[in-house]
Amino acid sequence: MSEVRVLIVEDEPIIAEDISDFLENIDFKSAGIAYDSETAFDMLLNRNPDIALLDITIEGSRNGIEVAQVIRDKYKIPFIFLTSHSDKETLDQAKKTLPYGYIVKPFNEKDLLSSLEMALFRHANENNNSIPKLEQINKSIATPLTEKEYVCLSQIFEGATNKQMAEKQFVSINTIKTHIKNLFLKLDVPNRTTAVQKVLVL
Amino acid sequence: MSEVRVLIVEDEPIIAEDISDFLENIDFKSAGIAYDSETAFDMLLNRNPDIALLDITIEGSRNGIEVAQVIRDKYKIPFIFLTSHSDKETLDQAKKTLPYGYIVKPFNEKDLLSSLEMALFRHANENNNSIPKLEQINKSIATPLTEKEYVCLSQIFEGATNKQMAEKQFVSINTIKTHIKNLFLKLDVPNRTTAVQKVLVL
DNA sequence: CGTTTTTTCATCTTTTAGGGTGAAATTATA
DNA sequence: TATAATTTCACCCTAAAAGATGAAAAAACG
Numbered sequence: 337m338s339e340v341r342v343l344i345v346e347d348e349p350i351i352a353e354d355i356s357d358f359l360e361n362i363d364f365k366s367a368g369i370a371y372d373s374e375t376a377f378d379m380l381l382n383r384n385p386d387i388a389l390l391d392i393t394i395e396g397s398r399n400g401i402e403v404a405q406v407i408r409d410k411y412k413i414p415f416i417f418l419t420s421h422s423d424k425e426t427l428d429q430a431k432k433t434l435p436y437g438y439i440v441k442p443f444n445e446k447d448l449l450s451s452l453e454m455a456l457f458r459h460a461n462e463n464n465n466s467i468p469k470l471e472q473i474n475k476s477i478a479t480p481l482t483e484k485e486y487v488c489l490s491q492i493f494e495g496a497t498n499k500q501m502a503e504k505q506f507v508s509i510n511t512i513k514t515h516i517k518n519l520f521l522k523l524d525v526p527n528r529t530t531a532v533q534k535v536l537v538l
Numbered sequence: 539m540s541e542v543r544v545l546i547v548e549d550e551p552i553i554a555e556d557i558s559d560f561l562e563n564i565d566f567k568s569a570g571i572a573y574d575s576e577t578a579f580d581m582l583l584n585r586n587p588d589i590a591l592l593d594i595t596i597e598g599s600r601n602g603i604e605v606a607q608v609i610r611d612k613y614k615i616p617f618i619f620l621t622s623h624s625d626k627e628t629l630d631q632a633k634k635t636l637p638y639g640y641i642v643k644p645f646n647e648k649d650l651l652s653s654l655e656m657a658l659f660r661h662a663n664e665n666n667n668s669i670p671k672l673e674q675i676n677k678s679i680a681t682p683l684t685e686k687e688y689v690c691l692s693q694i695f696e697g698a699t700n701k702q703m704a705e706k707q708f709v710s711i712n713t714i715k716t717h718i719k720n721l722f723l724k725l726d727v728p729n730r731t732t733a734v735q736k737v738l739v740l
Numbered sequence: 741c742g743t744t745t746t747t748t749c750a751t752c753t754t755t756t757a758g759g760g761t762g763a764a765a766t767t768a769t770a
Numbered sequence: 771t772a773t774a775a776t777t778t779c780a781c782c783c784t785a786a787a788a789g790a791t792g793a794a795a796a797a798a799c800g
Contacts (some may be wrong), residue, residue: 485769489603495732497786510749517788527756528786529730538737594746684776712779719758729757729786 340456341367343385345376345403347394351441355389358445364452373399380411383431386417387456392430400428402435402504412469414459415457416451418443467493473535479522488515489535492528542658545587547578547605548620549596553643557591558669560647564655574729577602582613589658590617593640594632603628606635616657669695675737681724690717691737694730 338375342364346352349371356366367385370393371377379385380403388407392400400417407415414436419427430438436455439447467490474480481489484505491501498516516528525531544566548554567585572578574596581587582605590609594602596726602619606611609617616638619631632640638657641649655671669692676682683691686707693703700718704711718730727733 450644484747492731493725493735496737497728497729499786507747510750510751511747513788514748517790518787525697527697527699529694529734532731532734533695544796686777700758701756709777710779713777715758716778719760722758 340364340452341383341386342452343367343376343379343383345373345388345389345400346391348370348391348414350389351418355448357494358448370481373403376403377406379450380407384520386414387413387436387452387459390415390435391418392426393420401429401433404430406436409434414455416455440526468535477522477524480532481519481522485515485522488512489519489523489531492516493535541568542588542652542654543586545569545578545585545590546571546580547575547596549591550593551575553593553620557650560650577604578605579608582609587615589615589638589654591620592617592623592637594628595622603631603635603690606632606637610635611681618653618657669737679724679726683721683724687717687721687724690714690734691721691725694718695734695737715734 339513342359344352344355344366346369346528347357352371356369367383368375370379376388376399380388381422388403390400390404390407394400394403399410404415404417415433416437416439417430417435417486418439419430422439436459437451439451452508470481470483470486473486473489487505488501491504496504498509498512501512505512520526520531523531525534544561546557546568546691547556548557548571554571554573558571561568569585570577570581572581577600578590582590590605592602592605592609596602596605606617606619609615617635618639619632619637620641620643621632622643639653641653672683672685672688673686675691689707690703693706698706700711700714703714707714722728722733725733725736728737
């Protein structure tokens with residue numbers, strides 16, 4: 337059974353530990369606790385979390401919001417804000433990051449659980465017909481895909497022909513064919529249909 | 539075909555036995571009958587059921603709902619409620635556990651079978667990406683697929699070439715091409731890659 | 741700055757896919 | 771038993787995919 341990896345970004349150790357302990361009891365798994373945004377960025381890069389819990393105000397600044405923006409733009413995982421008594425301006429900025437949920441402190445375990453579930457549900461629904469993330473694919477294969485190979489795979493995913501891919505990427509069809517050839521080698525599949533199948537059941 | 543293990547949580551022995559007997563006749567397998575929630579938890583832990591049938595009211599209490607919550611949160615297998623004439627409040631609570639289905643007593647074998655199939659199908663779809671049943675596909679398209687067309691689609695799903703399909707089905711490649719041509723028309727797709735994509739996000 | 745990886749492209753060949761048309765054999769069913 | 775639907779097959783053709791080989795730019799990296 338695949339456990340959900342939760343990244344906790346929270347500068348109050350007591351709260352962070354509490355959450356971490358609770359998560360271990362239900363079948364979530366802590367992907368790490370970050371007490372500042374630098375650590376958060378590092379953990380996002382290296383620990384492959386599935387969802388993040390973000391305190392809006394880390395160490396007095398609004399770093400939680402910065403982390404949220406990076407998550408939304410780059411890591412594309414759902415995130416939930418842990419809010420205490422923030423001012424209106426901070427909350428407005430937080431809203432603009434389109435979070436998957438808010439939990440107001442002090443919160444109970446039931447709130448936390450249902451927020452996590454709802455966020456994961458929403459995220460799963462939004463991404464149900466899309467290709468997994470490059471990092472996710474690369475975790476499952478021997479030789480990692482390059483950026484261009486991943487782009488080709490994504491377009492194969494949408495049923496594009498080599499010609500269409502060449503046009504969209506502004507390169508020759510020969511280039512596309514090379515990428516696809518290497519892609520098939522790395523995925524160890526004979527054709528695009530099985531490539532789609534393989535990546536979908538990753 | 540791998541047999542599906544069904545856990546029955548039902549405090550009326552007559553009904554429980556009836557269900558158990560019926561399941562043995564179709565290709566399901568009883569993973570045990572629990573007459574109370576304690577036994578249910580024990581069986582969930584030790585008998586690895588694939589799906590559960592839950593009477594909402596076990597021994598006058600609402601233990602069926604508690605069992606459902608644990609299944610959803612911990613065991614993540616699909617479950618179906620067996621309801622009799624429960625009050626609104628109980629039903630509301632049951633709904634909150636997001637069950638995969640309800641069967642209202644008295645129910646016939648056909649209802650039970652179709653509920654089980656539907657629940658297993660939904661769960662399979664949520665967790666991996668195998669090809670849906672023919673009936674499920676036909677509910678979503680204008681002109682229903684024929685048996686042979688569905689067989690071809692299934693093999694396309696596994697990445698087979700027309701040649702391989704012809705060999706497996708002991709027919710000429712021309713026949714396969716005809717089936718696929720009609721398949722594409724009915725699914726309204728231009729090629730096999732998009733066919734896979736379309737059926738997957740049905 | 742040199743080395744490695746990635747990205748780019750070409751040319752050639754074989755296989756597979758897909759579209760069009762027609763039609764016979766089989767099966768279901770009214 | 772007519773009638774309809776399904777399954778079977780044979781041609782035709784063009785487009786697309788895939789495999790093999792080689793190699794030059796471009797970017798990343800130490």
